[in-house]
Every structure is written in C-alpha cells, then in structure tokens.
Amino acid sequence: MTRILFWIALLVLIIAAIRSKLRGIVPPPGQESAARPAAREAETMIACAHCHVYFPESEAVKAGGREYCSPDHARLPPA
Ligand SMILES: [Zn+2]
Known part of the structure; x- marks a missing residue:
C-alpha cells in the first residue's frame, strides 16, 4: 500500500x-x-542651456527658444 x-x-x-x-x-x-x-x-534627453545637465525632454522648461532644467535656470542667462 x-x-x-x-x-x-x-x-x-x-x-x-x-x-x-x-x-x-x-x-x-x-x-x-x-x-x-x-x-x-526611451525618452529623449536634452541639456539645460544654463547648467548643461541632461534631463528628460518632458521635464523641460522652455524660455526664449531654449530648454532649461528648472524655472530657476530659465530666469538665469544661458552659459
Ligand atoms: Zn539647469
């Protein structure tokens, strides 16, 4: 069994x-x-016009025909 x-x-x-x-x-x-x-x-990465740090295009802050990483850098002049 x-x-x-x-x-x-x-x-x-x-x-x-x-x-x-x-x-x-x-x-x-x-x-x-x-x-x-x-x-x-894969999201396109772009460089900030001020600090040149790469970040996703969807997070870009556009000002004066350039892309910036944050509203603070959009106010500062491009380097
Ligand atoms: Zn920046």
Whole structure:
C-alpha cells in the first residue's frame, strides 16, 4: 500500500514541476504587453542651456527658444 502512495506522490510532484516550468517559459498574455511598451519608449534627453545637465525632454522648461532644467535656470542667462 505504501508503495502505491509513494508512486502517486512522486507522479503529482513531477506534474507540478512540469507545470511550474511551463508557466516560467510562457508568460501570461496581459503581463507581456504591459511590460514591453515601457522598455521600448526611451525618452529623449536634452541639456539645460544654463547648467548643461541632461534631463528628460518632458521635464523641460522652455524660455526664449531654449530648454532649461528648472524655472530657476530659465530666469538665469544661458552659459
Ligand atoms: Zn539647469
């Protein structure tokens, strides 16, 4: 009797191991599409006209046709 239980337990463990491996290889469809766009979109980096520090273009403060890293630097003259 114990031999039969041993083989049943071993079979269950093998099936569980195979299932967990298959889950690791094929990610769920929702997860994959959510992770890819963020990795693809690399934001353009621009240099501040005053301090020349690079920062994302979306955070730029525009003044006088130039981009600045902050409103404080927009008030200061370009270096
Ligand atoms: Zn700056």
